[in-house]
Amino acid sequence: METGESLLSDRPGSLAQPQAAELTAEKVVVRFGGLAAISDVSLTVQRGEVFGLIGPNGAGKTTLVNCLTGFQAPTSGRIMLGGEPTAGWSPDKFRKQGVARTFQAGRLFRDMTVLENVEVTAVGLGLGRRAAIARAMAMLDWVGLAAQANRVAGTLAYTDERRVGIARALMLSPAFILLDEPAAGMSDAECEDLVEWVATIPKRFDCGVLLIEHNMRVIMSVCDRIHVLDGGRSLAEGTPVEIQDNPAVMAAYLGMEP
Numbered sequence: 001m002e003t004g005e006s007l008l009s010d011r012p013g014s015l016a017q018p019q020a021a022e023l024t025a026e027k028v029v030v031r032f033g034g035l036a037a038i039s040d041v042s043l044t045v046q047r048g049e050v051f052g053l054i055g056p057n058g059a060g061k062t063t064l065v066n067c068l069t070g071f072q073a074p075t076s077g078r079i080m081l082g083g084e085p086t087a088g089w090s091p092d093k094f095r096k097q098g099v100a101r102t103f104q105a106g107r108l109f110r111d112m113t114v115l116e117n118v119e120v121t122a123v124g125l126g127l128g129r130r131a132a133i134a135r136a137m138a139m140l141d142w143v144g145l146a147a148q149a150n151r152v153a154g155t156l157a158y159t160d161e162r163r164v165g166i167a168r169a170l171m172l173s174p175a176f177i178l179l180d181e182p183a184a185g186m187s188d189a190e191c192e193d194l195v196e197w198v199a200t201i202p203k204r205f206d207c208g209v210l211l212i213e214h215n216m217r218v219i220m221s222v223c224d225r226i227h228v229l230d231g232g233r234s235l236a237e238g239t240p241v242e243i244q245d246n247p248a249v250m251a252a253y254l255g256m257e258p
């Protein structure tokens with residue numbers, strides 16, 4: 001049995017995986033003073049898929065992820081998890097209900113070991129120390145970092161640091177995991193490597209992945225569906241082929257690529 005699968009079948013009761021099948025933004029508007037960062041955006045991430053969220057800098061991608069994870073309240077519109085309205089939910093409630101995320105600028109505890117970084121998530125969920133360590137080690141094994149378990153996180157290579165961040169989010173047994181530019185700052189080869197690995201998460205962990213990434217080639221190759229934002233508005237949504245063939249997307253987004 002592979003490690004990812006044993007993590008699923010061995011999941012202790014306190015980590016029962018939430019069953020929501022959809023994470024939805026419905027007519028979401030976010031205003032910061034006079035600026036509309038998000039204007040009337042609707043989208044649904046399905047469990048089991050890799051859903052790409054793309055758009056130029058400042059398009060509103062992070063703001064939308066903040067809404068979908070409870071870090072930003074929509075000015076109007078709503079976020080639904082498994083059909084249930086989430087108004088008033090804290091980020092912690094989103095996490096507990098199965099919505100995990102990583103941040104654009106990774107947030108590891110740099111002075112702690114790799115193992116401790118992952119273990120704290122399990123301890124936070126109420127696992128005892130021994131169970132937390134076992135589960136964290138199984139997760140590190142899956143992400144290919146078991147050999148680095150006792151290393152201080154601040155000394156990790158950049159790509160490994162990102163994997164630890166994703167491992168921490170996966171410790172929550174999420175129904176959805178939202179990754180804000182996990183490959184930012186990486187070379188094309190490193191980015192490809194990481195994103196191809198990310199694309200295996202839905203099957204291994206029975207969850208949906210929302211992925212923000214600027215490398216179009218990588219996005220097109222791993223996403224089931226893609227939503228394009230531009231200036232806070234939805235420009236298009238569809239399969240990679242549909243997005244590639246969309247003239248508005250080409251003009252607004254692909255046209256900016258070198």
Ligand SMILES: Nc1ncnc2c1ncn2[C@@H]1O[C@H](COP(=O)(O)OP(=O)(O)OP(=O)(O)O)[C@@H](O)[C@H]1O
Nearest residue numbers: 032035037055056057058059060061062063064104
């Ligand atoms: N807390 C905030 N207060 C005021 N304006 C904000 C705030 N957060 C974001 N914005 C503005 O909202 C718009 C959308 O920003 P956001 O960070 O969501 O874009 P993004 O698509 O994630 O961009 P990037 O690709 O650079 O990460 C930008 O104009 C940004 O300056």
Ligand SMILES: [Mg+2]
Nearest residue numbers: 061062063104
């Ligand atoms: Mg962003």
